[in-house]
Amino acid sequence: MDMSELIDPFARLIEDVCTPAAIRAIEQGDETASLWNAFVESGFLDALVAEDAGGAGLSLSDAAPLIALLGRHAVPLPVADTMIARALLAAAGITAPEGPIAIATGTGAVPFAGVASHILSGAPEAPVLTEAVAEATGVHHDTDAYVAGVDGKALRPIAAVVRALLISGAAGRVMEMTVAYANERVQFGKPIGKQQAVQQQLSLLAEQAVAARIAGAIGARAGLQPALADAAIAKHGASLAAGQVAAIAHAVHGAIGISEEYDLQLLTRRLHGWRLADGSESYWAGILGELRLGDAAKSSAQFICGA
Structure with a gap:
């Protein structure tokens, strides 16, 4: 299909x-x-x-x-x-x-x-x-x-993967809104997106949005009963990205980003909620640590590669 x-x-x-x-x-x-x-x-x-x-x-x-x-x-x-x-x-x-x-x-x-x-x-x-x-x-x-x-x-592993996928979608939209705003908002005679400091933040935002998408794909690859490691990687990565995406978006938008009539907050509030739901990045980092310590026969490189 x-x-x-x-x-x-x-x-x-x-x-x-x-x-x-x-x-x-x-x-x-x-x-x-x-x-x-x-x-x-x-x-x-x-x-x-x-x-x-x-x-x-x-x-x-x-x-x-x-x-x-x-x-x-x-x-x-x-x-x-x-x-x-x-x-x-x-x-x-x-x-x-x-x-x-x-x-x-x-x-x-x-x-x-x-x-x-x-x-x-x-x-x-x-x-x-x-x-x-x-x-x-x-x-x-x-x-x-x-x-x-x-x-x-x-059900926590499959729920965590769902949150990671939701985060990935919201992060992508937040990135698009933020880039558009930076290119439209004029300050001192030019769009703020032309300023090097803002460009650096936008590049970090794009990086985190892509990281969330990759994390969600890792979680989804094994189906409705994901491996615990896949769920942990997915939710840990997506939750980390969620916090950074929301923070950068609001920094670039300034005060308008938190106003009720502006749509950005509809997404960033969800990013923060999904970041914590079904285990935050700290929780899933702990799970990954336990899995690594429980597989002492493998090197860290083999563990990371799933060998």
Whole structure:
């Protein structure tokens, strides 16, 4: 299949229904049904479900650009989580609900739990589905929420890969917005993007956006049950990039970047949330360290190369 035949319609769907105004409305507590139904009717929620179970049978690597697009447009619903959840539930012979599903892994606030109808926990081979009972974080316009009484630690690797892919999409969009702003904002008679110091920051921003994309691809390569090392590399790299991308973007934009009416903050707030979700870079650095120490027969070079 030509992947553009899959990616282009998904991109058009998101651009049509998930406008900045729609995002702001949902973050302010408006209904989510119309936006969610657009994804349900599109059929993309079953992209990862096996063909014999009625889905498209895509691999996670194939679907990675779709998940990145969700991050790029700061879609305020757990569409990626639901894609993963529906595939795991179908494989386990469990009928998935129509509503949005958030994945809870026991690491702080659960992304999109505040707008989910169900929570997925358990393990990839034994998923557990419960109705969403969540406690708001108290953060202004936050759709994440705390979920108690579930054990989803075994889902942490796949959830971490999803966050890495979302970060990669958002980081790419933030980079584009920042470069455009630097080329348009004139100070002392010339665009600020002509200043050497700003150019240096933009180059670092581009470097980190590419690093996030590579990290997400590493995580997605092994499918719905990624190796722990792949998940750790993906989330560690993407989370590191998320913090730097957001910081540089706001430094270049200045005060306008944090204003509520400017769209940059819709993305950078998500970057910070996804950076922490399902384990921060520090958590996954610890996991990588434990894996390295537990494989003493290999040299560090062999470990890094996966030999």
